Amino acid sequence: MTTPPEVALAQTSLLRAMAAIAPGSVRIGCRVIRDADETHLLPEEARSLPARQPAMRCASGAARWIAHGLLAEFCVNDTAVLRAPSGAPVWPEGITGSLAHDNEMAVAAIAPVGRIASLGIDVEPALALPDDILALVATRADRTDAADRHLAGRILFSAKEAVYKAVYPLDREILGYEDIAVDLDAGHATTKTGRRVSLAYCVAPRVVVLAFVEQGAG
Numbered sequence: 001m002t003t004p005p006e007v008a009l010a011q012t013s014l015l016r017a018m019a020a021i022a023p024g025s026v027r028i029g030c031r032v033i034r035d036a037d038e039t040h041l042l043p044e045e046a047r048s049l050p051a052r053q054p055a056m057r058c059a060s061g062a063a064r065w066i067a068h069g070l071l072a073e074f075c076v077n078d079t080a081v082l083r084a085p086s087g088a089p090v091w092p093e094g095i096t097g098s099l100a101h102d103n104e105m106a107v108a109a110i111a112p113v114g115r116i117a118s119l120g121i122d123v124e125p126a127l128a129l130p131d132d133i134l135a136l137v138a139t140r141a142d143r144t145d146a147a148d149r150h151l152a153g154r155i156l157f158s159a160k161e162a163v164y165k166a167v168y169p170l171d172r173e174i175l176g177y178e179d180i181a182v183d184l185d186a187g188h189a190t191t192k193t194g195r196r197v198s199l200a201y202c203v204a205p206r207v208v209v210l211a212f213v214e215q216g217a218g
């Protein structure tokens with residue numbers, strides 16, 4: 001089946017924006033979620049996902065389709081990216097990475113463990129965050145002055161989710177929004193577990209935040 005031009009354009013534009021923010025050792029990818037993307041799940045991956053709505057399995061399939069392609073760039077082929085009981089993806093030895101999906105787009109990022117000890121990624125539609133959610137997410141410690149005012153709340157939300165995904169595999173601690181202080185202006189965050197996490201984000205055509213813990217940081 002051929003890909004409609006608007007779908008191809010959405011993917012290409014996001015991939016370009018993500019490539020511009022990713023550190024050198026990080027491989028990233030995105031995919032507009034299509035019907036039947038759950039067929040890209042390897043049998044072990046499908047078994048590792050909890051019973052959930054078909055749309056969620058489709059999104060998880062799209063994210064793993066990207067991950068399989070990125071792993072192949074490291075000559076790691078036919079390797080399942082299982083979902084651990086915690087929800088965290090399980091990567092092959094020596095690789096760290098992260099997956100995310102919103103209603104339309106799936107994204108993934110991986111890197112060899114080295115300068116980067118752990119990665120997190122999040123994707124969100126480029127829409128203002130509703131005020132009631134912002135009230136749950138933002139604290140007085142957060143700094144977002146440099147971000148687009150309309151999207152600052154959404155970027156902050158996405159940054160906290162990406163930070164959580166980056167630090168969970170290291171600390172195994174469930175964090176709330178209040179446990180993560182984000183300084184978008186300086187490009188980093190700190191967690192109540194003492195982690196210092198670097199941040200990079202793009203906003204066009206979707207909000208994508210990459211969070212990475214560097215070796216020896218925190």
Ligand SMILES: CC(C)(COP(=O)(O)OP(=O)(O)OC[C@H]1O[C@@H](n2cnc3c(N)ncnc32)[C@H](O)[C@@H]1OP(=O)(O)O)[C@@H](O)C(=O)NCCC(=O)NCCS
Pocket residue numbers: 059060061063083086087088089098099100101102122123160161164165166168169174175176177180
């Ligand atoms: C991790 C979490 C934030 C993901 O958010 P989400 O909006 O449900 O989903 P996203 O599309 O952004 O990300 C989904 C991916 O996150 C990854 N993920 C889930 N739990 C994870 C964890 N503990 N650590 C790292 N990555 C995790 C998985 O790869 C998942 O993909 P899959 O479902 O295809 O396997 C959420 O599931 C969670 O565990 N929340 C509890 C803690 C919390 O919400 N704290 C406040 C935010 S700081």
